Amino acid sequence: MAGYMGKILHVNLFDRTTTVESPDEAFYRKYMGGSGLNLYYLLRDMAPGLDAFDPGNILAISAGVTTGLPVSGQSRITISAKSPLTGAVGDSQSGGYWPAELKFSGFDAVIIKGRASAPVYLWIHDGEAEIKDAGHLWGQITGDAEQQIKEELGDEKVKILQIGPGGENQVRFAAVISMSNRANGRTGMGAVMGSKNLKAVVVRGKQRPQTADRTTVNELAKWGAKTYPDSMVAGMDLYGTASAVLGMQAAGGLPSYNFSSGVFDQAQKIDGTTMTKTILKGCGTGEQNRLGIDTCFGCVVKCKRVVEITDGPYPVDPVYGGPEYETVATFGSYCGIDDLPAIAKANELCNKYGLDTISCGATIAWAMEAFEAGELTLEETEGLELRFGDAQAMLDLTELIAKREGFGRILAEGSARAAGQLGKGERFLITCKNQESPAHMPQHKKSMALIYAVNPFGADHQSSEHDTEYEQEVFEHFSERLAFLGLADPQPAAALNAAKVSYARKTQQLMSLMDSLNLCQFVWGSTWQLYGPEQTLAFVRAVTGWEVSMEELLQVGERRLNMMRRFNAREGIAAAQDTLPEKFFNAPLKGGLSEGWKVDKQEFEAARSEYYRQCGWDETTGIPAPETLKRLGLAWSIEK
Amino acid sequence: MIRVKNRDIAWHAGITITELLEKIHDSFPYAAALINEQYVGRSEFDSFRIPDGVEIILISAVGGG
Numbered sequence: 286m287a288g289y290m291g292k293i294l295h296v297n298l299f300d301r302t303t304t305v306e307s308p309d310e311a312f313y314r315k316y317m318g319g320s321g322l323n324l325y326y327l328l329r330d331m332a333p334g335l336d337a338f339d340p341g342n343i344l345a346i347s348a349g350v351t352t353g354l355p356v357s358g359q360s361r362i363t364i365s366a367k368s369p370l371t372g373a374v375g376d377s378q379s380g381g382y383w384p385a386e387l388k389f390s391g392f393d394a395v396i397i398k399g400r401a402s403a404p405v406y407l408w409i410h411d412g413e414a415e416i417k418d419a420g421h422l423w424g425q426i427t428g429d430a431e432q433q434i435k436e437e438l439g440d441e442k443v444k445i446l447q448i449g450p451g452g453e454n455q456v457r458f459a460a461v462i463s464m465s466n467r468a469n470g471r472t473g474m475g476a477v478m479g480s481k482n483l484k485a486v487v488v489r490g491k492q493r494p495q496t497a498d499r500t501t502v503n504e505l506a507k508w509g510a511k512t513y514p515d516s517m518v519a520g521m522d523l524y525g526t527a528s529a530v531l532g533m534q535a536a537g538g539l540p541s542y543n544f545s546s547g548v549f550d551q552a553q554k555i556d557g558t559t560m561t562k563t564i565l566k567g568c569g570t571g572e573q574n575r576l577g578i579d580t581c582f583g584c585v586v587k588c589k590r591v592v593e594i595t596d597g598p599y600p601v602d603p604v605y606g607g608p609e610y611e612t613v614a615t616f617g618s619y620c621g622i623d624d625l626p627a628i629a630k631a632n633e634l635c636n637k638y639g640l641d642t643i644s645c646g647a648t649i650a651w652a653m654e655a656f657e658a659g660e661l662t663l664e665e666t667e668g669l670e671l672r673f674g675d676a677q678a679m680l681d682l683t684e685l686i687a688k689r690e691g692f693g694r695i696l697a698e699g700s701a702r703a704a705g706q707l708g709k710g711e712r713f714l715i716t717c718k719n720q721e722s723p724a725h726m727p728q729h730k731k732s733m734a735l736i737y738a739v740n741p742f743g744a745d746h747q748s749s750e751h752d753t754e755y756e757q758e759v760f761e762h763f764s765e766r767l768a769f770l771g772l773a774d775p776q777p778a779a780a781l782n783a784a785k786v787s788y789a790r791k792t793q794q795l796m797s798l799m800d801s802l803n804l805c806q807f808v809w810g811s812t813w814q815l816y817g818p819e820q821t822l823a824f825v826r827a828v829t830g831w832e833v834s835m836e837e838l839l840q841v842g843e844r845r846l847n848m849m850r851r852f853n854a855r856e857g858i859a860a861a862q863d864t865l866p867e868k869f870f871n872a873p874l875k876g877g878l879s880e881g882w883k884v885d886k887q888e889f890e891a892a893r894s895e896y897y898r899q900c901g902w903d904e905t906t907g908i909p910a911p912e913t914l915k916r917l918g919l920a921w922s923i924e925k
Numbered sequence: 926m927i928r929v930k931n932r933d934i935a936w937h938a939g940i941t942i943t944e945l946l947e948k949i950h951d952s953f954p955y956a957a958a959l960i961n962e963q964y965v966g967r968s969e970f971d972s973f974r975i976p977d978g979v980e981i982i983l984i985s986a987v988g989g990g
């Protein structure tokens with residue numbers, strides 16, 4: 286079966302056993318891989334109503350059908366489990382070299398159940414799997430554990446996916462980290478791994494995925510490399526994703542002061558262009574374009590940053606990479622902080638301890654606003670003055686959260702639970718399903734209001750294409766790609782009408798497919814990315830040899846979303862949780878271009894009903910209708 | 926010379942950002958530009974005179990990440 290390794294590894298940590306499953310081609314074609322494949326096991330094998338830290342929670346880690354091939358943007362994994370942050374389905378992607386190496390080790394996915402009686406790690410190599418003791422690694426930061434595992438396995442080239450102390454301490458937004466600088470950040474998958482006493486999953490192998498049509502795959506790779514310098518993603522190598530800071534600022538959509546404003550006066554000080562010139566490794570000698578950038582297996586875009594700071598108050602070790610746009614925004618403009626070295630330090634701490642930078646920065650920003658408003662007292666913060674702009678307080682809190690010490694004990698629960706426990710600060714929350722909002726503002730891009738609310742795993746910015754890409758002037762540049770998805774009715778960014786709902790829903794299905802193919806959304810997508818949807822179809826056909834249509838592929842994305850909604854329905858999560866924080870409706874933005882912008886509640890609710898209707902879900906509850914599940918081949922899930 | 930999008934473009938006195946974009950056949954509606962670290966908003970694209978020997982970074986408001 287071309288593209289796949291044809292094997293799924295099942296691990297039971299309770300009795301330390303492993304088994305190998307070899308699904309048939311029909312299974313792979315239906316669920317594809319990545320998130321879609323993970324959801325199949327979560328929905329089929331997990332009892333409803335379990336606590337996320339119950340040993341019965343399933344941690345599923347999957348690569349995609351194209352993972353490990355020499356084309357840009359394919360080396361990614363999805364990790365899924367019930368989320369300790371949201372109580373709903375959890376789902377998170379990351380790139381690097383680990384995903385390709387998983388395939389080389391002989392497996393498409395690893396499905397983990399149970400809890401080990403003491404810390405262990407999983408060692409997967411050339412089709413074999415061993416469970417090894419990890420007591421000596423428990424408590425270590427990621428960089429140290431990475432080094433020690435390489436030494437004890439006697440192989441510098443093993444690839445390590447692991448948790449840091451944040452995951453061990455079950456911080457509800459703990460990340461899973463690979464290479465010490467790539468994070469499956471969202472929804473607390475690191476905390477689930479910690480609850481299983483699983484420190485790491487280590488992979489290595491010499492097997493390679495096959496392709497049905499190698500010539501077309503090679504042509505796609507060559508086309509990407511040739512087109513990149515003139516594409517919309519050109520410059521990601523030089524300036525990284527953090528170069529989006531100034532774009533968001535120009536549009537009045539840079540979340541600042543815990544989403545109280547869409548502009549930050551000091552935006553340029555924290556932008557990716559400034560990062561390149563001031564703190565990227567090698568910038569002192571003009572070598573930052575060689576030493577300060579990094580990539581994922583086979584990718585020509587090279588958007589990853591490597592920061593090195595050797596002097597000043599915030600030294601940063603390049604092993605831990607450098608901050609993305611989301612990280613720069615959450616620790617920067619969200620917290621009113623314009624000190625780029627401090628932001629890079631916060632990124633280092635999150636990668637060292639294994640924390641999601643988005644939830645961590647946003648939780649601190651929430652605490653700062655609640656403290657400045659007088660709702661949190663010094664007694665509650667255990668003596669910490671929490672004021673916007675205070676970089677040292679931000680860094681102190683990040684450490685305390687990872688270690689669950691002091692006020693960090695409460696913030697390690699996430700901002701929504703912290704507000705609940707303290708009985709304070711609820712009006713400052715920016716959470717959807719308890720997950721802190723990423724750095725794209727629903728007050729600016731109105732379909733984000735809808736997608737943040739209805740997304741099964743909470744506020745997420747990579748679950749649909751954004752509104753700005755569907756505005757007339759921009760649309761003209763992407764009309765061919767969008768027409769391929771049946772989208773030809775451009776709308777202003779501020780519109781949230783039926784046409785905008787269609788755009789959000791269809792691009793959500795495409796992104797959902799991307800997370801099942803595990804393709805990077807900076808490289809593959811529906812508008813500005815290097816490759817468009819027509820090429821995605823060509824890629825899947827060339828790899829698998831299947832005569833799939835775009836409709837069939839989009840249905841894979843739709844199927845995954847419906848499995849997620851079905852999973853959530855069993856947990857009692859439906860329309861009542863598909864909402865936005867009151868702050869987005871009631872607190873108009875302050876300052877600059879976006880002065881006065883907010884989300885209109887009535888318009889939002891109408892859009893949500895329209896979305897449910899278009900999805901074939903109950904218009905009141907938002908639960909997939911039985912006929913929709915049957916149409917998607919998910920009748921089996923109705924009884925689950 | 927002006928450096929833009931990894932290319933060197935011939936400079937002439939008085940050249941604006943709008944003219945430069947025409948010259949490189951780029952009609953994308955950029956939100957702003959950085960010219961040697963100076964921020965220039967789109968409303969100034971017709972009037973801002975680009976100095977010789979600078980690097981220009983074009984800023985768009987699209988994209989996730």
Ligand code: SF4
Nearest residue numbers: 358581584586588805
């Ligand atoms: S664009 Fe960046 S994140 Fe995506 S695959 Fe390439 S290097 Fe990795």
